[in-house]
Amino acid sequence: MSLQTLPRPLDPAKFRDPAVTAKGEPRASVPLTGLRTLWVNTGTLCNITCRHCYIESSPTNDALVYLGAAELAAYLDEAAALGMPLTEIGFTGGEPFLNRDLPAMLRDVLGRGLSALVLTNAMKPMMNHASALLALREAFGDRLTLRVSLDHHDPVLHDAERGDGSFAKTLDGLVWLARHGFHIHVAGRAGFGVGAEAAMRAGYAALFAALGIPVDAADPVALMLFPEMNAGADVPEITTACWGILRKSPDSLMCASARMVVKRRGAARPSVVACTLLPYDPQFELGESLAEAARPVALNHPHCATFCVLGGAACSR
Template sequence: MDRLDTAFDLRGSPFVTPSAPRLDPRKFQDPVTTLDGSPRATVALTGLETLWFNTGTLCNITCLTCYIESSPRNDALSYLTLAETQAYLDEIDALGLTTREIGFTGGEPFMNPAIIPMLEAALATGRQVLVLTNAMRPMRRFERQLLDLKARYGAALTLRVSLDHHSPAVHEAERGEGTWAPAIAGLTWLAKHGFSLAVAGRRLGDEPEDVARAAYGALLRGLGVELDVMNATRLVLFPEMDATRDAPEITEACWGILDVHPETMMCATSRMVVKRKGAAAPAVVACTLTPYDPGFELGTSLSQALGSVALNHPHCARFCVLGGASCSGR
């Protein structure tokens, strides 16, 4: 019997559907060629527009399909320190890079006790700063400090709140019982105080994008939250991700076949800094979605991480090339 996965219809009611085909374990093994021997697609860095800092994998909740497996116990990626963050901010200037945005992700960034000094260091560079948060209790502990940052830096600081769906049932099926109300409370607190806001959600496989955006719009209007849900940087809808499900390998020929351009991929314009548990120093990886894959580790400095990236992971295909998604706020 096939394994069954729980899914949800557009009303948030549970139903059961057969699982998708499993990924062929022979795929995504060779960074140079695909399983059928074709040249694997690569992406050159056109410019480091966004530098991400993973503040650590610890999170106050455990989500069902979190790509990085964040939880209250997972410290596989350690907390970054202010000094480590500052070193990379300084390297941007030393290399003369055109970086316009600094992103903070986790885990839950507000679990890191140094998050406010790190945000201030990034904002002090004059760049846009984006923080991905669940807007729950860890963030609320820093209300006073966040209000201070907003007073001094205004819309340069954007907080992107994760709402996995526009219905509480689907959101809590992913994030756990009792997670909807605190997230909504945090979101409305940010809106009430005039923070620059974005929302990140998921679009279920059978849910048209226009339907999802309209439903998020209705939800936010009902909460008194002003957000342009048609703006893809203000309401970011990610495809569902499961690295164990089948995905096509992307060859060089796919760019023309799909009419997709390599310079539109995340790894053409961004990199992420992580610190592995027990490591002496942070490392730079190619993408926010592949922090554990050693094939995507590019070195310990930005200067070592400015080369091309082979699309040798299921997320490269499903999320970026075919899904057209990006984590950046641009």
């Protein structure tokens, strides 16, 4: 990468005021139109340490501790009592399968008629729950989706991000899921700078075909290629005028239909944050209940611009 292509540092005057931009223009915000996806951060502990992890997950980071099955059940009960149009529960981490309550949480979610999505690296922690997963697959079928993180179809590039040997271990888990008929999605990274998206998808397609993995690499949901997140790079602030300029509706953003439950180390109770991307920023912590968290979210962070508004990314299906 040449110096000319390095991102400019973020203007320190930007993203300071939730109401107005650095230029004094009204900042865009997103109302909650209806809670359809509730994300659950099962804890930031992970079995590996990636080079670029937005949530800094690792075998030692327990800034977000394990959420328990009873704590999740209370939120599901609240959503039902409030008449929220909830359809999907997403589980993220860290590595969700390190949380021993995950199978019980999945059974609770699926037993209520909801869909469940688990983001996993498909390594040993997942395989430790193989029997429980097979029972859930037998009982609930395709309402359970496993989205496996495979950063690149090239093992060298994947391992450069996730550690030596991680590509092979993830493929072992992915192939096991495919052979046992699980509904599978894959998540990759678009920021390697190696070829265009079409070439990336072609590489994944060849890999999936060779291994018998039933994922359509041309489908942007079945294979999600996420943009990189760099909170220190200079990006435009999103004003109320941007909706018309970009021909984009605020309803299309994650925070219009989703929230995430986290439990901070030392906290007596879980809390609700605006989205999966900003678990540590206090301005995006919305309260301890779903009712409190139903207020609008000001797009006062670089990730709001690069990942959601301009990048067009979304974490759920």
